[in-house]
Structure formats: structure tokens, C-alpha cells
Amino acid sequence: MSETPIPPNDPQEDNLLDHNYDGIQEFDNPLPGWWKAIFWACILFAVPYTWWYHFADGNSVYDRYEADVAAKIAREGGDGPVAADAAAILAAMNDPTRLARGKAKYGTICFACHAADGGGVIGLGPNMCDDSYKNITKLGDFVGVIVNGIPGTAMVGQTLSPNEVVNVAAYMASLRGTTPANPKDPEGEVIAPWAAE
Amino acid sequence: MERFSYNDAIVRKFVFASIGWGIVGLLVGVIIALQLADSRFNLGLEWTSFGRLRPLHTNAVIFAFAGNGIFAAVYYSTQRLVKARVFSDALSNIHFWGWQLIILSAALTFPFGFTSGKEYAELEWPIDIAIAVIWVIFAINFFGTLARRRERHLYVAIWFYIATIIAIAVLHIFNSLAIPAGPLKSYSLYAGVEDAFMQWWYGHNAVAFFLTTPFLGLMYYFMPKAAGRPVFSYKLSILHFWSLVFIYIWAGPHHLHYTALPEWASTLGMLFSVMLWMPSWGGMLNGLLTLRGAWDRVATDPILKFFVVGITFYGMSTFEGPLLSVKAVNSLSHYSDWTIAHVHAGTLGWVGFMIYGMVYWLMPRLFQTKVAKPAWVNLHFWMSTVGIVFYIVAIYIAGLSQGLMWRSFTAEGTLQYPDFLQTVTNLNSMYWLRVIGGVLYLSGAILGGINLLLTWKTRPATYEVPVFEAPALAKNFTPAPSNGGFMAMNWHRNWEGKPFKFTVWVVIAVVSASLFEIIPTFVIESNVPTIASVKPYSPLELAGRDIYIAEGCYNCHSQMVRPLHFETERFGEYSKAGEFVYDHPFQWGSRRIGPDLHRIGVRNPSAVWHLRHFNNPQDTSVGTMMPSYQHLLAKDLDFEVIPRNMTALKSIGVPYTEEEILGAVVAAKSQASVVAQELANGGQNGYESKKVVALIAYLQRLGTDITNDTAEAK
Numbered sequence: 001m002s003e004t005p006i007p008p009n010d011p012q013e014d015n016l017l018d019h020n021y022d023g024i025q026e027f028d029n030p031l032p033g034w035w036k037a038i039f040w041a042c043i044l045f046a047v048p049y050t051w052w053y054h055f056a057d058g059n060s061v062y063d064r065y066e067a068d069v070a071a072k073i074a075r076e077g078g079d080g081p082v083a084a085d086a087a088a089i090l091a092a093m094n095d096p097t098r099l100a101r102g103k104a105k106y107g108t109i110c111f112a113c114h115a116a117d118g119g120g121v122i123g124l125g126p127n128m129c130d131d132s133y134k135n136i137t138k139l140g141d142f143v144g145v146i147v148n149g150i151p152g153t154a155m156v157g158q159t160l161s162p163n164e165v166v167n168v169a170a171y172m173a174s175l176r177g178t179t180p181a182n183p184k185d186p187e188g189e190v191i192a193p194w195a196a197e
Numbered sequence: 198m199e200r201f202s203y204n205d206a207i208v209r210k211f212v213f214a215s216i217g218w219g220i221v222g223l224l225v226g227v228i229i230a231l232q233l234a235d236s237r238f239n240l241g242l243e244w245t246s247f248g249r250l251r252p253l254h255t256n257a258v259i260f261a262f263a264g265n266g267i268f269a270a271v272y273y274s275t276q277r278l279v280k281a282r283v284f285s286d287a288l289s290n291i292h293f294w295g296w297q298l299i300i301l302s303a304a305l306t307f308p309f310g311f312t313s314g315k316e317y318a319e320l321e322w323p324i325d326i327a328i329a330v331i332w333v334i335f336a337i338n339f340f341g342t343l344a345r346r347r348e349r350h351l352y353v354a355i356w357f358y359i360a361t362i363i364a365i366a367v368l369h370i371f372n373s374l375a376i377p378a379g380p381l382k383s384y385s386l387y388a389g390v391e392d393a394f395m396q397w398w399y400g401h402n403a404v405a406f407f408l409t410t411p412f413l414g415l416m417y418y419f420m421p422k423a424a425g426r427p428v429f430s431y432k433l434s435i436l437h438f439w440s441l442v443f444i445y446i447w448a449g450p451h452h453l454h455y456t457a458l459p460e461w462a463s464t465l466g467m468l469f470s471v472m473l474w475m476p477s478w479g480g481m482l483n484g485l486l487t488l489r490g491a492w493d494r495v496a497t498d499p500i501l502k503f504f505v506v507g508i509t510f511y512g513m514s515t516f517e518g519p520l521l522s523v524k525a526v527n528s529l530s531h532y533s534d535w536t537i538a539h540v541h542a543g544t545l546g547w548v549g550f551m552i553y554g555m556v557y558w559l560m561p562r563l564f565q566t567k568v569a570k571p572a573w574v575n576l577h578f579w580m581s582t583v584g585i586v587f588y589i590v591a592i593y594i595a596g597l598s599q600g601l602m603w604r605s606f607t608a609e610g611t612l613q614y615p616d617f618l619q620t621v622t623n624l625n626s627m628y629w630l631r632v633i634g635g636v637l638y639l640s641g642a643i644l645g646g647i648n649l650l651l652t653w654k655t656r657p658a659t660y661e662v663p664v665f666e667a668p669a670l671a672k673n674f675t676p677a678p679s680n681g682g683f684m685a686m687n688w689h690r691n692w693e694g695k696p697f698k699f700t701v702w703v704v705i706a707v708v709s710a711s712l713f714e715i716i717p718t719f720v721i722e723s724n725v726p727t728i729a730s731v732k733p734y735s736p737l738e739l740a741g742r743d744i745y746i747a748e749g750c751y752n753c754h755s756q757m758v759r760p761l762h763f764e765t766e767r768f769g770e771y772s773k774a775g776e777f778v779y780d781h782p783f784q785w786g787s788r789r790i791g792p793d794l795h796r797i798g799v800r801n802p803s804a805v806w807h808l809r810h811f812n813n814p815q816d817t818s819v820g821t822m823m824p825s826y827q828h829l830l831a832k833d834l835d836f837e838v839i840p841r842n843m844t845a846l847k848s849i850g851v852p853y854t855e856e857e858i859l860g861a862v863v864a865a866k867s868q869a870s871v872v873a874q875e876l877a878n879g880g881q882n883g884y885e886s887k888k889v890v891a892l893i894a895y896l897q898r899l900g901t902d903i904t905n906d907t908a909e910a911k
Binding site for chain 1: 274277278280348350352417418421422427428429430431432433434436440455460461464467468471472474475476478479482486519524607609610611612615616617760761762765766767768769770771799800801802803804805806809817875878879880881904
């Protein structure tokens, strides 16, 4: 391992500083131009960015979030017009878009106790695929169970918009008659087929 | 002329420690990688679960592998760069053995659940104090050596060592401030947003001043020595050193984008990270361009290969860092494996390769013999390089795919992958590829360790201690004339002759940049709008939170729902700063291997569900990698420590009343009976006195305060 700091006749030899630390020498090369240019650009970037993010409208994280949520509510037909009732649920059961929305919401919350395919979980939620129900006798009952929960059980009320309640209720009602992988034994009473009230 | 020799015995000790602990840290890394690929590798034991071992891995590789490597580099190069023997051989040995005891204490506390719950700063308070003491001893030894120097000017490597010693002392002390509640239990002095800020000010700058600046110092000594070439540019050294030291400190908040951290802090973190790109690349340029005229040797010299690839990884990581700090990019990368790939490119590539390059260069010099197995050095290089490629490619793919799955919406405007678990099980094949990469890298490290031992065995009976001669420094220092303007850098040349002045400027750079962010974070009240309905945890919930911390749940679960539509669809209302005011320490987490838990009390407060999940996670979540926590169902909760812990929290501002503390045990038992009743209703009996009840109570409480009452922002 040679400790010779510099080969003879190096074109840069003139550039060499008289520094010598344990044999280590240093060149006095200038800063590369592109290095300086990018460094300045990165510093100056702060000015337009700060203006854009903090002083122009609509670009902050919270502005964008609110816009996204507003777009979602608009896409789902507004928050107000849909009343969460049996008629709305029945209509949604025939609307593939609403069923898909209900399924997605079910997949983030309800699946934990009722299983992803609605077959129920022993010790937790009942099977939603058979004809027996513990707390539901008619379609409209879904609304109260979803919004208020069942005191004393794992079923707690969910904070959902009326649209979301209808979607989830419609999806859960539509599970009836499907065949889950591991169905839990029926609980509660056999009830009449879904109907308008 | 004065005659002196160098203390290389201390360097030999630190080299052995670095290589030895490196193998241990990497081995634990492979084990936890296996646990993510298949949860059976948690072994069903409470002491070997991922949540407890992951801090052992990170602390071992950072503080033991990298730490001992740094000390070896500092002790070897500083003595030679300043032509003076280390200040005190005794202090050197105290430093060495003290540091090894600290590492040992980490290995003896983490598996047993003793942790402060702050990432990369998990060690409990007595060990934190020991770290501070040993660090000060290191500082005395280092600055004492500078004081006895026979070389007027300080070389750039020394500047980086100075920055390391100063900054790590400041970061460690101020982030670790905590109120002890018991012999191995403490609560962070800070809460919520402020704690998160301090933690990532520390966490980010631990990367800066433990994994970057000392390794740049190492590079500036060992790279020109190995290459036999002068350093490319002295001016670049000066500019990139000062810009790096000053700018790095600001960048911490980029770890907290989209969280409840105030937006101004987030923006500052991003902008300074972008500015940091070129200062970092200054180091890479000075490293790589030093090889001009020696590139032909890179192909044949494995030491230069280690250095070149290491520096290249440094360049890659320091480009990626600013990229990830851009808010829009961060919204995709944060909480995903992208971050994990990023840090492993930096640590395995940069930190690891610089240490191995240095150790192989030192081996014949320290042991005064030939390297026992020269061919193995090359083999080690290739095994490690291929190992890193396997690791990072797999984990980049895992990170990107999981990040994209989280945010993916269907045409109907619903989440494409509403079941979080699906986004995790999808990564399994990548996790196995990571294991392969990790095993390769570990095998290389073991090969290096054996080579070190074999070389050591052929050492001479007694080491030759060369004696050097140099004149003492003249009493009067005549500074060079400060002509030629700023860019001639003569002013800096004068600073280099004055270590005290130089160090003061480093302190000013580090502390002033810190205070610019810390002071506003703590004094501007609007940063954390008060939410009237947020109340301190009940005694039982507090006990449950302590279990959550001890088990290291934060290693896989975040508690921070970001204000992003795809997050609120999945996890519920986004998290507000005011919700965390009693969280000592904060538990926002940094990675989602499991789902976010901040709103778990709203989404799934079912005691029965949680009990079944802790007992056997597969019962409720088929395919999950979460290990079983049966010990929580089997072991009794220690109710008696609750008042003690509440008293500690009261002393740092949590408004518990004396009556609440006096009645804590009774209140906790009464809440436990409520949870137990809920469990009994679901057919699960006999858990009233068990740990699991406290943890369930905590989970049921999480994220519910703002919905319990109308949130009022003051």
C-alpha cells in the first residue's frame, strides 16, 4: 500500500496545497459548477414552495383533504338527500355502485366480527348469510344497529354518514342467502324475506 | 523534537467489538426478517417477539456495530492526524468497557420489555445516564488529544469527529429527558406533538451525526490513505462540512409529514432536507474524485471496492432522503417498507462498507502481519453487495406496492383493498427475498470475523510500537493573512488552528438550528389546539399503555391517522394534535406492518375480539404475521405500580389529582371487572386480573375522546 501522495508529473500538481496530515494531501480544486448551481437552486426552491403551500389557496394538506372529502360526498349524491331507511336500503340493494361502496366499508370495519364473507365469527358477530337474525326483524332495523350498536355486546355504534349507513346495510342485507366458507351456526329467529316497509 | 508513540491497543479492541457486535446485530436482523416472513419464528415466547427484538436489532447495529467502528476510526486516525498519543490510555479503556457494558445492558433489557418506547432511543433512564457519562469521557479523551497535538491545523476528518461528539451529546441528552418512575421505568418529559418533534429531531440527527459525520471523517482519513491520492478539493470539504452540520439539524420534521405536527414545522423539515442534497453529495464527490488517477486499482483492491460502493450508496441514500422528504412523495412512502429499504441502503451499504473497508485496511497494520485469507476479502465484498441488492430490491418493491395498495380507490370511489391484512400478506414473497439478502450479508460479516480472528492469531508475540518524532507546537500561533476574500478560505485555515474556536462554531451551528425549531414548537400555543374532551388515561388504561410500550407495539402499529382521504376511509377521522397531550411518550410509530391503531377504540372496541386476537391472531386475522401474546392472558397485572406511575406523570404535568392516585388501584380493578364482564358475556372467563384486560382497556379508549364529546377547539 503506497503512501506516496501523488504520482510524478500529475497535471494537477500545481493545484496541490501544502497541507500534509499523516501523508494525506489536499488539492485546491474549485467547487464543481453543477454542484454550486444545484445547491443554490435547492435553497431558492424554498421561496416559491413556501408561497405555493402556505399562502396560495388550496394546496395545503388540510385544504386538499377537505376537497377530497367534499368530492366524495358529492359523488355519493350529497350527504343530506338520502334518508337512511328501508326504502333507501332496498333501492341500494339493486344498485351495484352502492353495493360496492357498502362492501368496501364493511371490509374496513364490520369484517372483523362478521368475517370477510359474512359467515360470522364464533364468540363475536353472527352469521349474516343465513335467515336467522338476533337484532333485526326487518330491513330498516339495520340502521339502528349500525348507528347505535347493541349495548352489552361487541357491536358498537359507528360514525358513518347516512349514505354510508345505507350502503353498508344494503351490502349486509345482500349477504343473506350467500354461502360463506365457514358459516357460524344460526342465532336468533328466522325472519321474513327483505321487503319494503 | 518530541518523541511519541500511538495507542493502537485501544483501536484493536474497538475493531473486534465492532465486527463481533456487527455479527450479533445482523443475526438479530435476520431473525426479525424471518419473523415477518413467517410468524412462527417469534417462537411463541414473549422475549423473542418482533416488538421486543426489533429495538435490539436497531440498537445493536447502530450503537454496537457502527458505534465501535466509529471509535476505532477516531482513535486510530486522530492520533496520527494530530501527531499525539491519545490523551489518556485509562480513559480509553473506560470508554471501551463502559460502551460494551451499555450494549450488554441493551441486550439484557429489551427482550424483557424494558424500553422507553422512543425509536432508536429505547434504552431506559439508568442506561441513558451511563451513555451520557461514557460519551463525556470519550469527549474528554478526544479533545485532550487535540490539546496535545503537534500538528497546528485540524484536518477535515477531525472537524467531522468534533461535530459528531458535540451533536450526539446534545441530541442524546435532550431527547432522553424523562421522569423516572421505577428502576427501569420512565416517562418522556415531553408529550404528544412535542415528544414526536424531539424524537425525530433526535432520530434524524442520529442518522446525521452517528451514521454520517463520523463516517465522513472515517472516509476522509482511510480513503486517501488506501488510494494513495490527495483529497479532491479542500474548498469542497469546508463548504460541505459547514452546510451539512447546519442544515441537517433542521430536517427532522420530514419524519412527521401529514401528522399532527404543525404544518410550518413540516415545511421547514422538507425545505431543509432538499437543501441538504448537495452538502451530502459534497462528501460523495470528495470521496469518489479522490480516486482520480487510482481508478485502475479499484478493480483489483477489495478495500477500495468497499469504499467506492459504500460511498456510492451514500450518494444514493442522500439523494433519496431529500426525495422522500418531499411531502407528496412522503404521503406514499411513509409507514411503508420504502423507508426500511432506504435506511438499509444507507446502513448496509454506506456504514457497513466503510467499516469493512477500514477494518481490512487496518488488519495488517494493527496486527503487524499479513491478512490471513486475502481471497476472502473479495468474497466478503461480493456476498455483501449481492446481499444488499437482494434486500433493497425486494423491500423497495414491497414498500411501493403496499403504499400503492393503501391509496388505491375503485371506480366507485371506495378503497380497492379495504382489508389492511391483504396489503401485508401480499408482501410475503418479498419478505423471503429479504431473508436471503440478509443471510448473504450476515455470512459475509461472519467470513470477515473469522478472517479477523485468523489474522489476529498470526500476530507477533509482542507488537512493535514505532516511535515518532515531531516538534511541539510553537506557543505563538501566527495566523495566515486573511486575504483573498471569503472564497480563498484563509479565514477557515485560521479556525483550523484553533480547536476551541472551531468547536464553539460547531456548537453554535448545531444549537442555533435546533432552537429555531424547538422554541416555536414549545411556545406557540396554536400548534396544539386544546380539545376539551381529551382527558388523561384512567389508571387501568395507563397500565395498558405501559404494556403497549413494553411489548413494542409501536414497531408495527402507528397511532396517527393522516389527513388523507384513503387513510380516513380506512382508519376513521384523522388524528388531531390535541388528542396526544397526555401521551408520554408519543406512540405514533413509523411503520405499519399492522394497521393504524389510533381509532381502534372507535373502529373495533370489542374486548372479545381483542382477547381472541392476542391469544391467537390467526383466529381473527387469517394470514397475519402478528405473533401470539398468550402471556398477556396468563400473567397477572401488577396493579400496585399504577399509583407510582401516575405520581411520576403528575410531576410532569398530567393532571391526576391526589384522590385519583390514592384510589388508582381500586379504580383500575373496578374498570378491569367491567372489561372482564364484557369478556364473560362473550364466553371468555377468568381474565379480570390479567394483563390483557389493561391492554384491552387502553385499546378501547384509543381515539375515542373526540367523539365522546363535541370537540371544541379553543
